[in-house]
Amino acid sequence: MKFIFADSLDYVDPAFDFLADRSPAERQPYWDDAYPHEIMGYAPYDGVLVSRGIVGDHRVKGKYTASQARRFGLVGARKFLRLDKPQFAHLDIFGDCGAFTYAGEEKPPYTASEMAEFYDECRFTHGCSVDHIIFDFDARLTGLDGGTQDAKARFDITLENADAFWREAHAIGAAFTPLGVVQGWSPGSMAEAARRLVAMGYDYLALGGMVPLKSPDIKLCLEAIRDAVPWTTKLHILGFAKADDIDSFHSYDIASFDTTSPLIRAFKDAKQNYYLPGDGLGLRYFTSIRVPQAIENPKLQRAVRRGTFRAEELVRLETAALGSLRAFDQGGASVEDALHNVLVYSAALVEEKPYADCSDSPALRKLAERYRATLTERPWKQCGCAICNAASIDVIIFRGSNRNKRRGIHNLAVYKNHIERLDLKRAVKRPSSIPLDLCAAEQ
Ligand SMILES: [Zn+2]
Numbered sequence: 001m002k003f004i005f006a007d008s009l010d011y012v013d014p015a016f017d018f019l020a021d022r023s024p025a026e027r028q029p030y031w032d033d034a035y036p037h038e039i040m041g042y043a044p045y046d047g048v049l050v051s052r053g054i055v056g057d058h059r060v061k062g063k064y065t066a067s068q069a070r071r072f073g074l075v076g077a078r079k080f081l082r083l084d085k086p087q088f089a090h091l092d093i094f095g096d097c098g099a100f101t102y103a104g105e106e107k108p109p110y111t112a113s114e115m116a117e118f119y120d121e122c123r124f125t126h127g128c129s130v131d132h133i134i135f136d137f138d139a140r141l142t143g144l145d146g147g148t149q150d151a152k153a154r155f156d157i158t159l160e161n162a163d164a165f166w167r168e169a170h171a172i173g174a175a176f177t178p179l180g181v182v183q184g185w186s187p188g189s190m191a192e193a194a195r196r197l198v199a200m201g202y203d204y205l206a207l208g209g210m211v212p213l214k215s216p217d218i219k220l221c222l223e224a225i226r227d228a229v230p231w232t233t234k235l236h237i238l239g240f241a242k243a244d245d246i247d248s249f250h251s252y253d254i255a256s257f258d259t260t261s262p263l264i265r266a267f268k269d270a271k272q273n274y275y276l277p278g279d280g281l282g283l284r285y286f287t288s289i290r291v292p293q294a295i296e297n298p299k300l301q302r303a304v305r306r307g308t309f310r311a312e313e314l315v316r317l318e319t320a321a322l323g324s325l326r327a328f329d330q331g332g333a334s335v336e337d338a339l340h341n342v343l344v345y346s347a348a349l350v351e352e353k354p355y356a357d358c359s360d361s362p363a364l365r366k367l368a369e370r371y372r373a374t375l376t377e378r379p380w381k382q383c384g385c386a387i388c389n390a391a392s393i394d395v396i397i398f399r400g401s402n403r404n405k406r407r408g409i410h411n412l413a414v415y416k417n418h419i420e421r422l423d424l425k426r427a428v429k430r431p432s433s434i435p436l437d438l439c440a441a442e443q
Helices: 066-075 112-121 149-171 187-200 215-228 243-252 261-268 298-306 311-329 335-350 362-377 386-396 400-442
Strands: 002-006 047-051 092-096 126-128 177-182 204-207 234-237 256-259 274-277 283-286
Touching: 002 092, 002 400, 092 256, 112 126, 112 149, 149 177, 149 187, 177 187, 187 204, 187 215, 204 215, 215 234, 215 243, 243 256, 243 261, 243 400, 261 400, 274 400, 283 362, 283 400, 298 311, 298 335, 311 335, 311 386, 335 362, 386 400
Parallel strands: 002 047, 002 256, 047 092, 092 126, 126 177, 177 204, 204 234, 234 256
Antiparallel strands: 274 283
16 A cells, blocks of 8 residues: 655755754755655655645646746656655656645636646656546435535536546556546445446546545445446545544555645644554654744734733743753753743743643643653654654754654654554455455455
């Protein structure tokens, strides 16, 4: 099972100075920055997915600057992502349209033939057909029952585009593997879409629209699709947000999936921000310690304007929190000392009150419990990756993109290792499970 990382320019500055809290003045974004596979010294994924909508153009505003988008088209995906070294030659580069970027439009802004040309010219290894997201979902519907007029229109657009995309890819002798995207409003309609895609000639399908679905609903869709297509048809899940749940999906024989989830959770999740391998085959999570910049944080600035805090006072609390965390890391302060200084600063952030007035608040008590677990366990000392070795406690401090994305990249590496251990477990079990799977497929 391949873990494909969906990139949106997720690089960090290797020369970032944690003590001074800044990059060198002469830093050139992108050129001086390091992608996860550069800062880690190896690729913490089996491939990268780039969405056309993230690259952007005159129609869809992407994340790339105009000159980055131009260069991507000029030098191709592999060179742009700096995956053009021999040690990265085995990595896949998937492309999709980024249907979420134009979900509100009546039709996708790209044609099947221009996407086939884009993937081919930028030398992607895999390219997804032009899909249109369907937002409705009803797990109880079978066959083509139900579905709003809008959902049905999007279903037809997605399949018409897939048909044109397949023919175009063959007409231009494309070197990439075409994937037909499945969109539907129910397990039944998705199974029907999958069946039609296989009839067009596709042997690799990508399931779209899975982002908002819960794991049990995704499984119903996979079950229905698996029943409708030959067991040799490969399946990819686009935007698999339930990545940590992947072990429970193994019976659906997923060939690949893409996600950003381990990276994003480093700074978007309320408590599970730092991953470590757990006992057995699980993962363990730790809460990162929030020490935002006093002069930049909107909530703290509001407290200053309201007169609850003076700006200098907040800067003093911030410095004390950071200082005691570093002292703790070097053995010069206890867990409780570091925790106290962090909580005094957190009170301004969480309760917008001085610590003395709210030290017993439920929110602060909950935070104290999570932070104490993180500090007591010192997870960054238990990881041997290049990031944790170099950044030490800064990797667990929730503060600015250079720390937060480093933590996310560390998570990618732990996650990649997690997937490999799960695959290994399955490989050991495989001799007895294959005949069962074959029986199930033939029924
Ligand atoms: Zn690490």
